[in-house]
Amino acid sequence: MAVILVGFMGAGKTTVGQTLARKMQCTHRDLDDLIIESAGKSIPEIFAARGDAGFRQLEHETLVKALDHIEILSTGGGTPMQPANFDLLKAKQTPVVLLEASATTILKRIGRDANRPLVQQLGSDGLVALQQKRDPRYHELADLVITTDHLSPNQIADQIINWLAQH
Template identity: 50%
Template sequence: MSLILVGFMGAGKTTIGQQISPLIHLPQQDLDDLIIKKAGKPIPQIFDEVGEAGFRQLETQVLESTIDDAAVISTGGGVIMQTINRHLLQGALAPVVYLKTSFETILARIQNDDNRPLATNITAMARLFNQRQSLYEEVADIVVDTDAKSPAFISTEIMNQLASVSELRHSAM
């Protein structure tokens, strides 16, 4: 069964996607990687040249083209900012898994990372973090807390939850 990972920067969407992909025998599609390939340049350079708005346009294009792929889709943390993206996520065939992580843990994981243009200032990050919580909840079918858990533990937890979702879907048929 495919799945889509959402959550704030540093929640582990890329890492967990990599771990789960061989477990469910599906390729990983990391939207940030697809954006980088499409633009032919790294994310900070995209932000510098076309701004966040230009980045968001590319993000919607790659989301639209992959959303119903048989894959583990790792989104970028800001994917839920655009209404159209939230509609795409809510209408997706695959369950959407929200990797929920406290702000303290996020800071410990990604502070000083120079590959994330929106993670350079703690006050601005905290504002984004607070704005986005309800949007992740809005699109999520499954919520998994990631604080103080290893990627392997989180991956197993997601696999178990997917098994229950699959059973529920079958029993409703």
């Protein structure tokens, strides 16, 4: 059974994806890691060299390849915002799970993360505004929504497994 995890940065997609893969005894891939492997550069280096548009093009190309052979895929926070990516994710017959968290939790988790270009660029208020802007798109894509604020990765993974068993 395959699962695609979406949500804003800091919602727990990578950690939950790893936990879920362990519990389901399958593989987990993080789209950002696949992009880094493809480019041979870190995310900040890709943004510095190619800008947002260049990063998003590489992200799309990597997503197309990843969707052909994924079991559990954690996407980047901006992945579903690109219309071509949204359409790919929507057309795939793979359940999409939205992990969401409050702005307070997000800021606590990633507020000082130097490896996230948008955190450095936007600051706290900008991140909150970006999260509010992206939320409707995430919800439009999601088959299941889980709020992660007060749950452990194990609890979230168990909720996903139980939901998958019922669908």
